[in-house]
Amino acid sequence: xxxxxxxxxxxxxxxxxxxxxxxxxxxxxxxxxxxxxxxxxxxxxxxxxxxxxxxxxxxxxxxxxxxxxxxxxxxxxxxxxxxxxxxxxxxxxxxxxxxxxxxxxxxxxxxxxxxxxxxxxxxxxxxxxxxxxxxxxxxxxxxxxxxxxxxxxxxxxxxxxxxxxxxxxxxxxxxxxxxxxxxxxxxxxxxxxxxxxxxxxxxxxxxxxxxxxxxxxxxxxxxxxxxxxxxxxxxxxxxxxxxxxxxxxxxxxxxxxxxxxxxxxxxxxxxxxxxxxxxxxxxxxxxxxxxxxxxxxxxxxxxxxxxxxxxxxxxxxxxxxx
Amino acid sequence: xxxxxxxxxxxxxxxxxxxxxxxxxxxxxxxxxxxxxxxxxxxxxxxxxxxxxxxxxxxxxxxxxxxxxxxxxxxxxxxxxxxxxxxxxxxxxxxxxxxxxxxxxxxxxxxxxxxxxxxxxxxxxxxxxxxxxxxxxxxxxxxxxxxxxxxxxxxxxxxxxxxxxxxxxxxxxxxxxxxxxxxxxxxxxxxxxxxxxxxxxxxxxxxxxxxxxxxxxxxxxxxxxxxxxxxxxxxxxxxxxxxxxxxxxxxxxxxxxxxxxxxxxxxxxxxxxxxxxxxxxxxxxxxxxxxxxxxxxxxxxxxxxxxxxxxxxxxxxxxxxxxxxxxxxxxxxxxxxxxxxxxxxxxxxxxxxxxxxxxxxxxxxxxxxxxxxxxxxxxxxxxxxxxxxxxxxxxxxxxxxxxxxxxxxxxxxxxxxxxxxxxxxxxxxxxxxxxxxxxxxxxxxxxxxxxxxxxxxxxxxxxxxxxxxxxxxxxxxxxxxxxxxxxxxxxxxxxxxxxxxxx
Numbered sequence: 070x071x072x073x074x075x076x077x078x079x080x081x082x083x084x085x086x087x088x089x090x091x092x093x094x095x096x097x098x099x100x101x102x103x104x105x106x107x108x109x110x111x112x113x114x115x116x117x118x119x120x121x122x123x124x125x126x127x128x129x130x131x132x133x134x135x136x137x138x139x140x141x142x143x144x145x146x147x148x149x150x151x152x153x154x155x156x157x158x159x160x161x162x163x164x165x166x167x168x169x170x171x172x173x174x175x176x177x178x179x180x181x182x183x184x185x186x187x188x189x190x191x192x193x194x195x196x197x198x199x200x201x202x203x204x205x206x207x208x209x210x211x212x213x214x215x216x217x218x219x220x221x222x223x224x225x226x227x228x229x230x231x232x233x234x235x236x237x238x239x240x241x242x243x244x245x246x247x248x249x250x251x252x253x254x255x256x257x258x259x260x261x262x263x264x265x266x267x268x269x270x271x272x273x274x275x276x277x278x279x280x281x282x283x284x285x286x287x288x289x290x291x292x293x294x295x296x297x298x299x300x301x302x303x304x305x306x307x308x309x310x311x312x313x314x315x316x317x318x319x320x321x322x323x324x325x326x327x328x329x330x331x332x333x334x335x336x337x338x339x340x341x342x343x344x345x346x347x348x349x350x351x352x353x354x355x356x357x358x359x360x361x362x363x364x365x366x367x368x369x370x371x372x373x374x375x376x377x378x379x380x381x382x383x384x385x386x387x388x389x390x391x
Numbered sequence: 392x393x394x395x396x397x398x399x400x401x402x403x404x405x406x407x408x409x410x411x412x413x414x415x416x417x418x419x420x421x422x423x424x425x426x427x428x429x430x431x432x433x434x435x436x437x438x439x440x441x442x443x444x445x446x447x448x449x450x451x452x453x454x455x456x457x458x459x460x461x462x463x464x465x466x467x468x469x470x471x472x473x474x475x476x477x478x479x480x481x482x483x484x485x486x487x488x489x490x491x492x493x494x495x496x497x498x499x500x501x502x503x504x505x506x507x508x509x510x511x512x513x514x515x516x517x518x519x520x521x522x523x524x525x526x527x528x529x530x531x532x533x534x535x536x537x538x539x540x541x542x543x544x545x546x547x548x549x550x551x552x553x554x555x556x557x558x559x560x561x562x563x564x565x566x567x568x569x570x571x572x573x574x575x576x577x578x579x580x581x582x583x584x585x586x587x588x589x590x591x592x593x594x595x596x597x598x599x600x601x602x603x604x605x606x607x608x609x610x611x612x613x614x615x616x617x618x619x620x621x622x623x624x625x626x627x628x629x630x631x632x633x634x635x636x637x638x639x640x641x642x643x644x645x646x647x648x649x650x651x652x653x654x655x656x657x658x659x660x661x662x663x664x665x666x667x668x669x670x671x672x673x674x675x676x677x678x679x680x681x682x683x684x685x686x687x688x689x690x691x692x693x694x695x696x697x698x699x700x701x702x703x704x705x706x707x708x709x710x711x712x713x714x715x716x717x718x719x720x721x722x723x724x725x726x727x728x729x730x731x732x733x734x735x736x737x738x739x740x741x742x743x744x745x746x747x748x749x750x751x752x753x754x755x756x757x758x759x760x761x762x763x764x765x766x767x768x769x770x771x772x773x774x775x776x777x778x779x780x781x782x783x784x785x786x787x788x789x790x791x792x793x794x795x796x797x798x799x800x801x802x803x804x805x806x807x808x809x810x811x812x813x814x815x816x817x818x819x820x821x822x823x824x825x826x827x828x829x830x831x832x833x834x835x836x837x838x839x840x841x842x843x844x845x846x847x848x849x850x851x852x853x854x855x856x857x858x859x860x861x862x863x864x865x866x867x868x869x870x871x872x873x874x875x876x877x878x879x880x881x882x883x884x885x886x887x888x889x890x891x892x893x894x
Contacts, residue, residue, distance in 0.1 A: 103440045105727060112444070112731075130441070133802070136591040137577070140802055143591060169582075173591045219849045227582030252537070252845040253579040256723075258716035259660060268536030269849065277730075281715050281737015356733045389582040 094126035097323075098157045100141030101134045106189075108132060109357070110158035110321045114186070114341070117349045123340040128156075138163050139172040146179045150326045153333035156183065161319045164373055165229045168380035169390050181329070182373055183338050184365030185322030186345035187354050189275035191233045191294040192305075196264050197287055199271075204292040204311045207271055208241045215248040221260040221269040223278065225253040227389030230260075230273045233294060233317045235383050240313045246386045261288065275319050276302065277358035294318065299360050320362055322369070338366045398522070401749030404451055405757060413448075413456045414754055418761045421463020426471050426773055428608045429792025431480030431600055432464035432704075433720035438798060440728055450732040450747055455754040457728055458708075461721050462514060462755065465664070465704045466762050467773065469506045469697055474499060474777050477607040477788070481599045482664040482700035484830055485672045487607075489685060489692030496688050501635040503774070505690055506697040507766035508639055511759060512646040513698035517654050517705025518755045521712075526741060528658050529713035537845035538857045540661045542866035544839035547666055549874035550673040551828060551835075561824045569832015572597055573840075580844045592804035601805050602833055604792045605812020606819075606826045612785055613817040632771060635690070642694040645675055653699030657706020660716040661842070664703035665834050671699025677873070705755070712736050712748065 095118075097111035108130070115128030133141040141157060149155050159182070167177045193204060201207040211218040222230030231251045238249060252269060254260045257278030264272040265287050272279075272288075276299065282288045283302075292308040293299060294317040308315050325337055344350050345363045354361065364372050384390045404410070424435035436457050443453040468483030473490035486506060493502040520528075535543075551566050575586045576596030587593035649671035656667030675695040676685045685692045707718035708725075715736040717723035729736055734747055741748050765772075777784065796805050816826055843857075850856030858864050 102724070103437045103727070108727075109731060134595075135802060135804075136594040139591045139594060144802075171577075171584075171594070173589060216851050225577055225579040225582045231582075250848055250851075252848050253582075254845070255661075256716070258714055258726075262532055262660065262710075262714055262716055263536060266533035266536055278715075281735045281739060284743070285738035287738060357730070387582075 094129045095124050095154045095156065096129045096131055098131050098133050098141050098145070098155065100138035100158065100163075101132065103132055106160055106319075106321065107138070107158035110160070110323070111156075113350075113353050114156075114158075114323065114344055117344045117347055117353070118340055120349055121343060121347050123343050136173075137166055137171065139166065139175070142167075142172050142175055142180070145324075145326050146175060151328035152326055153329040156323045156325055156337060159322050159324050161229045161376075162224070163324075164376050165227075165232065165380050168377040169227060169384050177373065177377055178327075180324045180327050181334055182370055183323040183325050183334075184341050184345075184363070184369040185320035186341060186350065186363050186365070187359040188295075188318035188320040188362030189277050189358065190299055190360050191229075191317040191319065192274060192276050192279060192290050193234070193237070193292045193294075193308075194261065194264060194272040194274065194279055194288050194290050195270065196267065197289055199289065201271070201291060203306070204237070204308055204313055205241075207291055208238060208243075208313065211238060211249065212241060212243040215245070216250060218271060219250040219252060219269040220271050220273050221252050221254055221263045222273040223254060223257040223260050226251060227384055227387060228253065229317075229319065231387075232380060232383055233315070234271075234273050235387070236315045236317060236379075237292075237294075237308060237313050239383075240308075240315055244386075246383065247388065264288065276360075280358055295360060301355070318360070318362055320364075321359065341365055394523070397745060397749045398753065400746065401751075401753030404746055404750035405455065405753035410452055410455050410754060411757065413452055414459045414758050415761055417456045417459025418463040418466075418758055418765060421460035421465075422467035422470075422762070422765060422773055423776065424460065425464030425467025425483070426479045426777065427791050427795070428471055428475075428477045428479055428788055429600065429604045429795040430464075431468070431721075432461050433724055434600070434795060434798070435464050436460055436721055436724045436728075440724070443728070450734060451750045451754075453728065453732060454725075454747065454751050455758075457725055458751060458755055459758045459761075461725065462701075462704065462758050462762060464721075465514070465701050466507070466510045466766050468700075469510065470503065470770075470773055471777060473502045473506065473693070474774065475608075475611075475788075477611060478603055481603055481830065481834065482668050482703070483696075484603070484665065484827060485668045485696035485700075486693060488672070488696075488827065489687070489689050492686070492688035493690065493693060498635075498688070500632045501638060501690070502693050503770050504632065504767055505635055505638050505642065506693050507763065507770060509642070509646045509649070509694040509697040510701045510766065511763040513650045513653055513701035513703075514705055514762070515756070515759045516647075516650045517657065517702040518752065518759060520654055520702075521705055521708055521755075522752050525709050525713055526738075528709050529738065531658055532660055532710050532714055532716065534860075534862060535659055535661065536860075537842045537849060538859060538863045539866065540659075541839060541842040541846055541857060542863045542870060543659070543662060543666075544835050544842065546866050546870040546873060547669060547673075547831075548835055548839060549870040550670075550677070551831060558823070561822075562828050565819065565824050565826065565828035566832040569829040569834075570836040571832075572602070572829070573833045573836025579841055580848065590804075592802060592808075596837070597808070597833065598796075598805065599830065599833060601796060601809045602812050603830055604796065605809040606816035606829060608788055608792055609810060609813025610816030610820060610826075612789060613813060614820070615781065615785055632768075634767075638690040638694075642691045645691045645694045646698040649675060649695040649698035650702040653702030654706040656699075657703030657718055658709045660707075660710040660714070660718040661838060662703075663707060663719040664700045667703030667706070668696035668700035669831065672696045673873075677876070708755075712740055712751075713738060 097115045099108040099111040101107045111130045118124045119127045220234045224230040235246050257274040260272045263269045290305045342365045424430045468479035469486045471479040472483045472486040476491040478484045652671045653667035656662040707722045710716045711722040717726045
């Protein structure tokens with residue numbers, strides 16, 4: 070009886086520690102539970118790095134959820150600052166939260182951003198039978214009577230889904246950002262359900278969240294926030310085509326600790342660039358609804374600085390930060 | 392006869408030796424995970440996902456394994472609720488109310504068998520419901536907006552008072568404490584943190600699991616230490632396992648009613664299994680003639696929440712598969728698994744990937760029968776795990792609980808928080824304040840508030856929006872009735888119970 074108990078216990082402990090990486094292989098921290106976007110980034114990039122031979126051991130994935138990525142961030146800054154074998158998954162959400170000071174005072178320059186090698190394009194979606202035929206109809210309605218349009222998104226107020234709407238409205242000359250009605254739901258799927266159910270008028274999210282409903286014909290995408298139309302979704306117009314100059318994508322990428330040597334940083338950015346160029350990554354992106362979006366090293370850091378600046382400005386206006 | 396053809400196709404996918412083996416292994420692992428406090432279905436599934444990848448399972452096999460673990464954990468949660476008074480996971484919370492008193496009266500075996508059968512009825516019928524009605528039911532989710540969800544949570548909240556028959560003030564106090572705890576974390580509607588004191592660890596709010604394990608399991612340790620092991624609840628003896636035919640027959644209708652309530656709660660993405668088992672229990676209590684015996688070991692108080700939460704588990708698969716909207720933490724993890732396997736849930740999943748959907752449904756049916764066998768005739772196997780001497784069991788449970796919680800966040804903060812909850816639980820229990828309403832407060836608080844505020848944003852602060860649909864009005868009436876009725880009913884019911892009345 071006791072031995073059975075001990076065995077069970079051993080199994081339970083083994084399975085709970087199985088995820089803690091060994092000290093020798095490179096480690097990728099996914100700052101969320103298994104299954105989410107950051108977990109996907111670590112697992113797919115880590116696997117391809119090993120498959121194409123840019124790292125010699127499989128990359129170990131550690132899940133460290135909490136604080137919307139803030140716990141992993143502070144762990145890296147405070148405890149792993151010179152660990153050259155560590156990469157961490159990041160996305161637009163990481164940048165948004167850093168810009169809004171949501172990581173307890175920590176800032177983007179406390180780590181080194183490595184690059185992004187794919188992006189989930191932002192979209193604005195309405196129900197199939199909606200009165201809004203295109204992006205301009207929707208934005209004009211929100212502009213002339215902000216209370217007539219409620220936007221639903223999968224992130225909290227001030228999150229990236231919310232900011233996309235505000236950026237688009239700012240482009241058409243509407244600046245009273247506080248009067249824009251936005252409800253934060255528990256995810257993109259919830260937001261879509263509320264649009265289809267007629268409780269809200271438009272959904273703001275990423276294209277991967279709408280693929281299933283697009284096929285069934287329940288919703289229409291009025292705009293995608295990319296520079297060019299997305300392969301495979303060629304009939305969806307971009308916002309830019311409709312005269313709204315906004316590019317907003319949920320990029321997927323990595324950062325590394327600040328204190329590592331330049332050689333280590335170059336090694337990782339080279340590895341990431343090789344993944345970006347590989348056929349395996351192209352397949353992974355196609356399978357997961359990601360559009361190509363490769364910015365590595367200094368180019369990415371410049372891009373990020375611009376994004377963070379923009380987010381800070383908007384966030385101050387809506388009152389998420391003082 | 393499409394259905395039969397589809398189902399045949401599903402069984403053709405699911406009835407291979409390897410998938411059957413995975414189903415049995417998944418059910419077994421799931422039952423253990425569910426019965427160990429601190430390891431609930433959602434982290435059980437999350438922990439096992441990397442395993443599915445490293446075993447190189449294909450889409451159907453991975454789904455079979457994960458859903459078996461999911462269903463297994465839903466069954467297993469009741470075991471520690473009944474034997475230890477520690478819910479194995481949050482949906483099993485309500486089962487402690489009557490399950491543990493039954494065990495104290497020496498009827499642990501009866502409670503286990505009865506709840507096993509109830510779990511089977513709930514899960515099996517929910518799977519059938521999923522099979523027959525999923526595409527239709529998906530539409531129901533569209534009808535529920537913020538005002539409807541708010542009314543639904545209000546209904547649950549209004550019936551909370553009826554939970555404790557002994558001291559309503561203390562139950563209310565506990566519920567309010569829970570509500571307060573629910574407010575901790577990032578406020579979705581303003582994007583600002585509340586009550587976090589700048590602590591990054593509190594940004595996501597308090598995890599249910601941390602609160603449950605703290606309030607129930609850790610506080611039990613404190614009692615155990617205080618009484619030098621004499622007054623512990625642990626160590627209920629399990630006699631011969633017999634089938635309590637009378638109890639099962641008596642509660643057939645209870646199980647069916649609870650299944651319907653649980654299934655509906657599961658289908659609504661904003662509700663979920665915990666609300667399903669809570670409403671099933673309260674509903675059963677409300678219509679029963681012997682209300683006073685609920686909470687003291689009424690077999691129907693065991694059957695109702697178990698049928699309810701297992702039906703909700705099946706129901707929660709409906710929005711997950713047809714809308715891509717997870718109705719619970721576990722289905723959120725399953726959804727992520729689907730996406731990783733390159734299966735996009737949504738309205739067209741049933742027509743695009745029939746082999747996946749029907750394979751899944753067939754394997755759920757198989758898993759249910761496997762679980763019925765494991766949890767009724769073979770329940771002794773799992774009971775053994777929990778029936779080692781208390782001085783060994785409690786530290787063991789602590790080890791698993793702390794390990795399980797740590798594996799989720801990889802930070803010691805949750806462990807400290809869990810210990811703090813243990814201390815609170817100890818004090819509350821010393822003061823005879825029930826701890827179940829605290830959990831319910833945490834569970835209901837956020838959702839109720841979020842939906843109210845969403846409704847107010849949508850309507851520009853117009854309160855009449857809350858009564859703008861038939862469903863909302865119906866739920867409001869039920870909520871008011873649920874709040875007021877016990878006050879009158881109690882007086883009404885007391886009279887006949889006087890020995891000298893003519894009734």
